[in-house]
Amino acid sequence: MSPGGSGTRAGALSGHATGDGTGLDARLVLDRGAFRLDVSLTAAPGEVLALLGPNGAGKTTALRALAGLTPLTGGHLRLDGVPLEEPARRLRVPAEHRPCGVIFQDYLLFPHLSALDNVAFGPRCHGTGKAQARALAAELLDRMGLAEHAHARPRRLSGGQAQRVALARALATAPRLLLLDEPLAALDAGTRLDVRAELRRHLAAFEAVAVLVTHDPLDAMVLADRLVVVEQGAIVQQGTPAEIAHRPRTDYVARLVGLNLYRGRAEGDVVTLGPELALTTAEKLSGPAFVAFPPAAVTLHARRPQDRAHNAWRTRVTGLESRGDRIRVALAGAGGELPLAADLTAVAVAELALHQGAEVWAAVEADRTHAYPA
Numbered sequence: 001m002s003p004g005g006s007g008t009r010a011g012a013l014s015g016h017a018t019g020d021g022t023g024l025d026a027r028l029v030l031d032r033g034a035f036r037l038d039v040s041l042t043a044a045p046g047e048v049l050a051l052l053g054p055n056g057a058g059k060t061t062a063l064r065a066l067a068g069l070t071p072l073t074g075g076h077l078r079l080d081g082v083p084l085e086e087p088a089r090r091l092r093v094p095a096e097h098r099p100c101g102v103i104f105q106d107y108l109l110f111p112h113l114s115a116l117d118n119v120a121f122g123p124r125c126h127g128t129g130k131a132q133a134r135a136l137a138a139e140l141l142d143r144m145g146l147a148e149h150a151h152a153r154p155r156r157l158s159g160g161q162a163q164r165v166a167l168a169r170a171l172a173t174a175p176r177l178l179l180l181d182e183p184l185a186a187l188d189a190g191t192r193l194d195v196r197a198e199l200r201r202h203l204a205a206f207e208a209v210a211v212l213v214t215h216d217p218l219d220a221m222v223l224a225d226r227l228v229v230v231e232q233g234a235i236v237q238q239g240t241p242a243e244i245a246h247r248p249r250t251d252y253v254a255r256l257v258g259l260n261l262y263r264g265r266a267e268g269d270v271v272t273l274g275p276e277l278a279l280t281t282a283e284k285l286s287g288p289a290f291v292a293f294p295p296a297a298v299t300l301h302a303r304r305p306q307d308r309a310h311n312a313w314r315t316r317v318t319g320l321e322s323r324g325d326r327i328r329v330a331l332a333g334a335g336g337e338l339p340l341a342a343d344l345t346a347v348a349v350a351e352l353a354l355h356q357g358a359e360v361w362a363a364v365e366a367d368r369t370h371a372y373p374a
């Protein structure tokens, strides 16, 4: 393990180039019938990447390819400068010889082995003597707060405990690449909160590369240094959680971070979205542009607001959904175009007598919109 965790981490956060050959350098090309995955992933030691994307985007396929469980059809995979796979050179290191720790959704603990022996299994396979492997496993379980469960079989463990054993097992071989597929998905909400915080601590201390797959934007934002959004087998956007949250570039990402997103053409502080609608924005731009704003910035009115600081356009209600103390109103332009989300109080919804199909004026202040080049 490399020393100076915090220094390594700061380096990792500043960029993902692996100019010195350390860390992950991969282009994963995989053909599976009609589906093609082609994603390039690089990460410096200490960096945590989260692969996010809708169902069927190719996240799990990418993770399995990194682990060596599904062969590449093209591209390459290098870890710390060591080639692990390159189909063009007929090079392929089998899964069991890759320095990878893997945690899959269902944990894949061996049911017939105790927690301790599950964790000791990897080091044993790598040639560590039995006593030494078990001592290492006991230490790891202790670090995870599981010392008293060392001799329990997996079925006697809670979901959160089993998840921690899986993490201990994945770390036991000091992997250079840690792969986690939906690590929190099987946990109930309460356990998830604790395990997420704990996993965050372990990942922050982990000095090699970690790649996790998740559906949950919160998991991704909390656990990862960098988000990689995959749609239909390709990367559509990547960046730090803050970058992604501020500047979504696809509808999926906008929904993920809870923003309204439109694409149009900017001329000064006006972005034209269609023949019927142009929004005045806070920024001045020129050329293709995105405009984003949160649902909480949208107000709804029975009549056209007269205030000139507001952008206003006619919409129709397409849905209403309760969300905590707010109501999320789904709207679309009169012709069904430009879908829009607005968050209102129950009082506002009642005063406007909103219902499916109701016509209202939507308004958003220029200052609440954010425009950036498309």
Ligand SMILES: Nc1ncnc2c1ncn2[C@@H]1O[C@H](COP(=O)(O)OP(=O)(O)OP(=O)(O)O)[C@@H](O)[C@H]1O
Pocket (backbone or CB within 6 Å): 032, 033, 035, 053, 054, 055, 056, 057, 058, 059, 060, 061, 062, 215
């Ligand atoms: N064994 C397989 N043979 C052929 N195609 C497959 C196989 N497994 C997955 N696919 C296809 O590969 C594509 C990507 O699937 P993958 O499971 O990687 O997506 P995902 O992003 O992980 O989705 P999810 O979030 O639903 O788990 C899908 O279109 C799927 O139908």
